[in-house]
Amino acid sequence: MRYLKHLVFALVVFGAWEAGGRFGNPDVLPPFSAVVAAFVDILFGPLPAALLESLRLLVIGFSTALALGVFLGLIVGRYRWLDRTLSPYFSGLYALPTVALVPLVLIWFGFDLSGRVVVVFLASFFPILINVYQGARDTPPDLLEVARSFGVRHEWGLVRRVVIPAAVPFILAGVRLGIGRGVVGMAIAEVYLRLSGLGTLIATYGSSFQTAYLIAAILPLPFLGIVLTKLLALLERRFQVWST
Amino acid sequence: MSDSKNVKLSIRGIRKVFHIRRAGVRSELLALGGIDLDVADHEFVSVIGPSGSGKTTLLKIVAGLSTPTDGTIAIDGRPVTGPGDDRAVVFQTFGLFPWKTVLDNVRFPLDIRDTAAAEADRLARANIAKVGLEGFEDAHPHQLSGGMQQRVGLARALTADPEILLMDEPFGAIDAQTRELMQEELLKLWSETKKSVMFITHDLDEAVLLADKVVVLTGQPGTVQAVVDVPLPRRRWEYDVRAEPEFARVRHEIWEMLREGIVRHEADEMQAARAAV
Numbered sequence: 001m002r003y004l005k006h007l008v009f010a011l012v013v014f015g016a017w018e019a020g021g022r023f024g025n026p027d028v029l030p031p032f033s034a035v036v037a038a039f040v041d042i043l044f045g046p047l048p049a050a051l052l053e054s055l056r057l058l059v060i061g062f063s064t065a066l067a068l069g070v071f072l073g074l075i076v077g078r079y080r081w082l083d084r085t086l087s088p089y090f091s092g093l094y095a096l097p098t099v100a101l102v103p104l105v106l107i108w109f110g111f112d113l114s115g116r117v118v119v120v121f122l123a124s125f126f127p128i129l130i131n132v133y134q135g136a137r138d139t140p141p142d143l144l145e146v147a148r149s150f151g152v153r154h155e156w157g158l159v160r161r162v163v164i165p166a167a168v169p170f171i172l173a174g175v176r177l178g179i180g181r182g183v184v185g186m187a188i189a190e191v192y193l194r195l196s197g198l199g200t201l202i203a204t205y206g207s208s209f210q211t212a213y214l215i216a217a218i219l220p221l222p223f224l225g226i227v228l229t230k231l232l233a234l235l236e237r238r239f240q241v242w243s244t
Numbered sequence: 245m246s247d248s249k250n251v252k253l254s255i256r257g258i259r260k261v262f263h264i265r266r267a268g269v270r271s272e273l274l275a276l277g278g279i280d281l282d283v284a285d286h287e288f289v290s291v292i293g294p295s296g297s298g299k300t301t302l303l304k305i306v307a308g309l310s311t312p313t314d315g316t317i318a319i320d321g322r323p324v325t326g327p328g329d330d331r332a333v334v335f336q337t338f339g340l341f342p343w344k345t346v347l348d349n350v351r352f353p354l355d356i357r358d359t360a361a362a363e364a365d366r367l368a369r370a371n372i373a374k375v376g377l378e379g380f381e382d383a384h385p386h387q388l389s390g391g392m393q394q395r396v397g398l399a400r401a402l403t404a405d406p407e408i409l410l411m412d413e414p415f416g417a418i419d420a421q422t423r424e425l426m427q428e429e430l431l432k433l434w435s436e437t438k439k440s441v442m443f444i445t446h447d448l449d450e451a452v453l454l455a456d457k458v459v460v461l462t463g464q465p466g467t468v469q470a471v472v473d474v475p476l477p478r479r480r481w482e483y484d485v486r487a488e489p490e491f492a493r494v495r496h497e498i499w500e501m502l503r504e505g506i507v508r509h510e511a512d513e514m515q516a517a518r519a520a521v
Binding site for chain 1: 304307308309327328329331332333335337339341343352353356357400404
């Protein structure tokens with residue numbers, strides 16, 4: 001039944017799309033079949049190389065954001081005065097749309113790989129940082145006491161044995177938000193900063209009104225989002241043993 | 245009984261002042277007003293008192309988790325200031341790590357001390373069996389009932405193999421029937437291991453049932469009102485302690501002392517509530 005519903009829905013949507021494309025202006029809305037054909041065409045053409053270039057950007061930007069976000073989040077979460085001093089800025093920067101920072105990043109970092117990495121980093125960093133520091137701040141105080149009573153002495157010991165494991169659900173939530181925003185940051189960086197990867201395809205087909213190819217070049221983005229989210233869901237299930 | 249006269253834990257002149265800031269107003273609260281108390285080798289001491297008598301604060305100071313404002317804690321005559329392998333705590337809210345299995349929770353004290361993995365495993369499994377949880381080694385705490393979780397807490401403290409067991413209202417969060425069973429098992433375990441025990445409780449029957457002597461604290465600030473000996477024979481799981489006339493006598497004696505404190509505490513609470521209305 002579940003699959004039947006999906007099938008009927010897809011048939012209706014893509015059928016309407018196909019019909020609209022055939023009877024309307026194909027430069028505005030190409031028929032669905034033309035998009036599929038265009039996708040197959042670029043799949044055996046420029047798409048793999050472009051996707052790989054985009055992924056490289058995403059991986060570099062996101063992993064930097066993850067490392068720095070977890071590290072700083074733990075520090076800020078462990079010290080109340082740091083938390084009080086910095087959290088308003090974090091909230092402000094978290095709310096700031098990454099795209100608004102593009103011109104500034106361009107001036108400061110140029111449009112080389114470093115500039116594009118910075119855009120992805122900025123997009124992913126704040127949701128990770130905020131979740132990690134909230135997790136670290138809300139470590140159950142009684143568990144810290146238990147660890148101390150059984151001989152855990154140094155701050156790093158408490159962080160390693162209690163704070164980090166207790167914050168795992170928060171860290172994963174931050175990663176999920178961060179990776180989603182990282183994909184957005186990647187698309188922004190590759191279209192607005194300097195054409196590269198999928199951005200090159202999207203901008204080229206867009207400016208030459210090859211609408212079917214334009215849509216085909218956009219398609220990998222939601223797919224990427226779905227694949228990454230599914231991978232994370234698998235990871236989260238491993239920890240759900242105790243977090244629920 | 246000669247060895248029971250050796251003082252294992254000595255608490256001298258412990259005062260604790262909390263600095264409170266409420267609505268920008270600083271004030272001081274004297275939680276403990278000079279506690280003197282000895283726990284002998286292999287002795288089971290219950291500490292009872294009305295809420296606000298600082299029982300838990302006292303236990304945390306002995307555990308080294310809280311610093312006293314004045315006074316000293318000594319074990320075998322050596323002053324101690326922080327947590328140590330000679331003491332282990334059983335916590336009221338169990339304090340189990342939810343991400344660890346029963347086995348890993350019980351192994352925790354040995355993992356901290358870098359005990360060889362195989363040895364830690366063996367000792368932890370033995371203690372899990374001792375508290376009757378064989379077969380639950382790979383379960384996570386949330387899969388267990390409150391009583392079972394506290395058995396894990398007890399097994400963990402035993403695995404630390406301390407000289408003094410510090411128990412902070414360990415059965416307070418457990419339902420009444422399970423509690424009686426746990427009290428019985430604690431008595432058996434204690435008779436096997438013969439550790440010194442400092443047992444905090446607000447349950448009068450429990451205090452008398454378990455202990456060699458009951459320390460009665462008064463309310464705010466906590467001070468020692470009396471130390472009452474419990475001259476009931478040991479192996480108390482083998483007879484109905486509550487049916488003994490001696491049990492009733494000791495219980496009554498302590499109740500008369502507590503009553504005063506509880507009545508006064510209630511009156512204070514009511515007055516405070518009235519002022520707030």
